[in-house]
Amino acid sequence: PNHLGRPRILPAPGGAQALARPVGSAEQLPRRPPGAACPLPRPVAPAEARPQPSREDSRYRDTVLLPRSRFPAQLPGRLQPETELKTQEKCGFSELYSWQRQRKTKQEFCLHDGPPYANGDPHVGHALNKILKDITNRFHVMRGYKVHYVPGWDCHGLPIELKALSEVKGAENLSPMEIRQRARAFAEGAIEKQKSAFIRWGIMADWANCYLTFDPKYEANQLRVFYKMYDKGLIYRDYKPVFWSPSTKTALAEAELEYNEQHVSRSVYMKFPLLKSPPKLTSVIDGSSPASVLVWTTQPWTVPANQAVCYMPDSAYSIVKCTTTGQRFILAADRVESTAAVLDTQFEVVSTCKGADLADGSCAHPTIPGRVSPLLPANHVTMTKGTGLVHTAPAHGMEDYSVASHHQLPTDCLVDESGYFTEAAGPELKNKNVLEEGNEAVIKMLQAAGSLLKEEKYVHSYPYDWRTKKPIIIRASKQWFVNTADVKAAAQDVLKKVKVIPTSAVNRMLEMLDRRTFWCISRQRCWGVPIPAFYQKSTGECLINSETITDVIKIVEQQGTDAWWALPIEQLLSKEAVAKAGGRDVSDYVKGQDVLDIWFDSGTSWAHVLEGADQRADTYLEGKDQLGGWFQSSLLTMCGLTLVVHGFTVGEKGEKMSKSVGNVVDPDVVINGGEDHTKDPPYGADVLRWWVAESNVFAEVMIGPVVLSAARDDINKLRNTLRFMLGNVEGFNPETDSIPPAEMYIVDQYMLHLLHEYGSKVTEAYKQYDYSKVVRLLQAFCSRSLSNFYFSMIKDRLYCEEAKDPKRRSCQTVLAEALDIIIRSFAPILPHLAEEVFQYIPYKKGKGVFRTGWINASSAWKKPGIEEAIEGACAMRDSFLGSLSGKNALEYEVIIVIEPGLLFELMEALQAEETSSVSQLNEIMMASQTTLLSELPKEIPSDANIIKGTFLINLEGGDICEQSSYKVIAQPIAKAKCPRCRRYTAESSSTPCPRCLQVLAAGKGST
Incomplete structure (x- = not known):
């Protein structure tokens, strides 16, 4: 029991026990982060920052244990990329993937x-994507x-x-095989360039065994997936409208479109004269006065293909009379005023009806005499623009x-x-x-027929081919489709x-x-995997069954898909397969010329790459464009467990x-x-990796x-922080020189507690793929907890104590643990730096950082209650330093006055004696001498500065809660500056202080 009759909260150095209190975030420590409340006024500086010693104290220079390390603080110019290449070679970057695959786990x-x-x-x-994957791996x-x-x-x-x-x-005159050969050669060249870059970025993989979608085995596996889906009825061939690129003469999937928001169309308002009035409107529409339905379209070239005019059954429609011409029109009631304004006229509403009342009416086609366009109900008709009546060309629109x-x-x-029009x-x-002179010709035909009421430019969003950047059209043709409607519900449930x-x-x-009711998977090109279908010459009937696909797959697995174009049909299609299908002769058939959509190529990659019976990956990690691309095509054929979606790269202004x-x-x-290093300096790969990790x-x-x-x-x-730790563990061997945590300085135990907390938070951030949080945690810990707080306090202990003194070994033990944990925490992000610095650790030999495991922070380090001390x-140190106005803290002594209670007991654990220049409390205060009292001294010098404050102690989850007041008295110290340690603890400026005399007498202060 102490003098207050209560057990000590913290024992004296040598046996500090854990206290229970919830821990705050490592990114923002409870109350104020140590060292962050105010700038530190001239703490003991590193040797290189100190003024040159005078003649009197130069003789002690070699007795101080200054940091020693060959690790460079910076690698300017070409040294950075050159060092990274040497590190890759020396540390076996190229063998790491194979090494870890051989582990028994x-x-x-x-x-x-x-x-x-x-x-x-x-x-x-590429860098953004591949580096994110590599950090994860x-x-x-x-x-x-x-x-x-x-x-x-x-x-x-x-x-x-x-x-x-x-x-x-x-x-255009090249044969399919010539095109395929050139395309393959181009792809192989691009692969080699990209692969070299990925290796240089430090991406861990077995680069001799990659998968390529033109590998024969890959193509064979893809055809197996195709037939499996076909056999289940999920793939079919049909004639229907698809996105079509005239510039590349092929069908496109929605994922292959990009939208031009500034596309300009030639929109027209046109009339379809009523041939047969809807029965419910015969009393309203007088046969002697002709009426027309009023239609608007942004694609006049589709008018020749018109087969109907659609209306919304539940909406209101008006029969109006044009006040200038007397013509009668039918259009949506909601669109009367806006349409009249566009046509620069006025409409008089004759009558209003429901859309359903338009049933069974029909119109004359506006350009083709004799063709009838019926009025039909449809739910896709909208009232937001146009006339509420939609021109319907089935060959050129999905709805x-x-x-x-x-x-x-x-x-x-x-x-x-x-x-082109046929x-x-x-x-x-x-x-x-159709998009140029054909459009113009249709508009002239409308005008000649008296059907055109208005033409105007219309700026709107329009789909373009993402490769040629030219507009597409919707065009009906025979294509192959995946019936996503049948698998969509299951895919959404899985997702x-x-x-x-x-x-x-x-x-x-x-x-x-x-939104995706079907997926068009056929393309009218030759550089791809062929859809393995044969067609009867006279009927066009498709032949594909288990026999035909088995034969084709066997050939593809041996020769690749070039065989489809190179071999005659007799070698691809057997007589037996034709006979089983009811055909007579192989010569009655031709090979299909369509290839599979590349999204189907890549979407079936799991069938070739993934191991195991269930063929599932833990993670898919790609850009947001793959939500409608690879993620979706993979999901429709199988599924992963985690999808990580990242954004795109843009310029510094977001452009x-x-x-x-x-x-x-x-x-x-x-x-x-670049060519000019002043403009484009060499940064090395780790800067690229840091950019990826720190970004959102x-x-x-x-x-x-x-x-x-x-x-x-x-x-x-970060290198400077690492260099400080490296320099101060010189001559230290953790196996023989470490101090057990229970025997450490309390501030050293506190740092182990923070290291444990840091390791836990970093690990969790990696698990959540939140690498920018890893960077924030790393920077906050290195800057605030280590550099500003811990390093600034322990320099005297590190430099001026005897080399093997337990007090010095105590903080060296912490530095060794901190160095190891910090390196491991950033190693996935900066592998080159991690392996480089690992080579400079004096007691680390042999294996590199990636072969020796993750952060190993002992749970015994976790002592939340130690934070209170x-x-x-x-808090008192910040009050003291904040009162000095930039003066040297070592020129002062501090008197701390605390009313009896928990706070006093905690400070007693840091300084057992009343006055000390070598106590743990004095080290934290960063003064030359600290006195701890429970009441104000009777005599206080007139030049002393008294600062008052309070501190809230919260222990054991709030069970122990006490607010204590304190006073900090700062006054100039009367002692002389020690010529060795530079603290004001000596009796004479020519004679070292008692502590330094003791170290010198032992004869062990010199290195």
């Missing part, structure tokens, strides 16, 4: 790599998991074909096609694959481009069970799935990257520097010179 982690497209040089989008390797990660490339498709042929004269299917209307397409469109339109980061992305993907703007960032220039990757990710320079500065600050002392 039951814990597996599979990150399935969404294949980047093999159509160009590596860019910062390295974290799991260090945690003891056997990581499964097979990098791949998407190698087929139109973008590669177009680039491969862009510089070939007469490309239009649904109406036609329901009412058995013709769906003839009058437009060919190049976007002969069926008539001599006036034949061979005219709801998948963890999606960020959670907002799941709703976007569910909405996309909900889209563009060569014309000049804000494109080349990863190679970031790493190795779930939104758009900004990059540019300012961002990269700041990232380099952040890493240099340290933070109480820090």
Whole structure:
């Protein structure tokens, strides 16, 4: 018991016990973070920052244990990238993946790599994606998991074909095999460039065993998935409207579109004269006065394909009379005023009816004499623009096609694959481009027929081909489809069970799935995996069954899909398969010329890459564009457990990257520097990795010179922190020199407690893929908890105590643990720096950081109650330092007066004697001498500064709660400055202080 009759809260050094109190966030410690309340007025500075010693104390210079390390604080110029390359080689970066795959562990982690497209040089989008994946994989390797990660490339498709042929004269005359050979060569070149970049960025993988979508085994597996879905009825062939790119002459999926918000269309208002009045309106519409339905469209070129006019049954419609011409029109009641304004006229409402009253009416086609366009109900009609009556061309609209299917209307397409009107469109339109002169011709036809009421430019969002950046059309054709309607509900149910980061992305993907009734998977090109179907020459009937697909897959597995084009049909289609299908001869059939959509290519990658019976990955990690692309195509064929969705890279002002703007960032220039190093300095790969980690990757990710320079500065600050710790563990061996936590200084125990807390928070942030939080935690801990707080206090103990003194060994033990934990905490993000600094740790030999596990912070370090002692002392220390106005704290002594109670007991644990210059409390106060009293001294010098304050103690979850007041008296110290330690603790400026004399007498202060 102490003098107050209560057990001590904290014992004296040598046996501090744990106290229970909830711990605050490591990013913001309870009350004020130690060292963050005010700048520290000239604490004991590192040797390099100190003034040159005078002649009197120069003789003691070599007796001080200053930090020693060859680890460079900075790597300027070319040294950074050169050091990284040496580190990669020395530390076995290329062997790490194979090494961890050979470990005997039951814990597996599979990150399935969404294949980047093999159509160009590596860019910062690649860096963002691959580095995020690598951080994830390295974290799991260090945690003891056997990581499964097979990098791949998407190698087929139109973008590669177009680039491969862009510089070939007469490309249109090349055979399919010649096109395929050129496309393959181009893709192989792009793969090698990208692979070299990924290796340079430090991406851990077995780069000799990647997956490529043009590998024969991959193609064979893809065809197996195709037939399995076909056999279940999920894949079918049909004639229906699809997104069609005239510029590339192929069907497109919705994921292959981008929308031009400033597209200008030539919209028209036109009339369809009533041929047959709706029965319910015969009394209103006088046969002697002709009436027309009023229609608006932004695509006049589709009018020749019109088969009906649709109305909304539940909406109100008006019969109006034009006050200037006397003509009668039918249009939506809600659109009367706005339409009259557009037509620069006035409408007199004759009568109003329900849309359903328009049933059984019909109109004359506006340009084709004799053709009848019935009035039909449809739920897709809207009242937000136009006239509330919709021109319906089943060959050129998804909803239009649904109406036609329901009412058995013709769906003839009058437009060919190049976007030109066919002969069926008539001599006036034949061979005219529908988006150009064909559109103009239709408008003139409307005008000549007296059907055109108004033409005007209309700016709106319109779909473009994402490759050619040219507008698409909707065009009916025979295509292959995945019936997503049949699997959509199951896919949405599965998706709801998948963890999606960020959670907002799941709703976007569910909405996309909900809108997707079918997925067009056929493309009219030759660089891809063929749809393995044969067609009867005379009937066009499709032949595909288990026999035909088995034969084709066997050939593809051996020769690749080139065989489809290179071999005659007799070698691809057997007589037995034809006979089983009821056919007579192989020569009656032709090979299909369509290839599979590349989203189907990559979406079936799991079938080739993933191991195990269930073929599931733990994580898919891609950009937000894949919500409608690879994520969706993978989900419709299988599923992963976690989807991580990141944003796109943009310039420093949030603008889209563009060569014309000049804000494109080349990863190679970031790493190795540009032609002018003053403008584009070499940063190395770790700066690129730090940029990825520190960014909020779930939104758009900004990059540019300012961002990269700041990232380099952040890493240099981290290097300085590491260098301080490295320099001060020289001559220390944790195995023989460590001090048990129970025998440490209380502030050292407190640092172990903070290290445990830091390790836990960092680990959890990695688990949540929140790498920017990892960076914030790292920076806060290194800056506030280590540099500003701990390092500034322990320098005297480190430099001036005898080398093997337990007090010095105590903080060296903490530094060794902190060094190890800090390195491991950032190793997944900065692998080059982690391995580099690991080589400079004097007692670490052999294995690198990635082969020796994750953070190992003992649970015995967790002592929440210890915070009360340290933070109480820090509160008084901040009061003292804040009163000095930048003066040297060592020129002062401190008197602390605390009323009897818990706070006094805690301070007694830090300083047992009344006055001391070597106590734990004095070390925290950073003065030359500290006195601890329970009441004010009788005599206080007139020049003393008295600061008052209070401190709230909260222990054992609030069971012990006490607010104590204190006074801090700062006054100039009367003693002389010690020529060795520079503290004012000596009797004479020419004679070291008692502590230093003791160290010198032992003869062990010199290094």
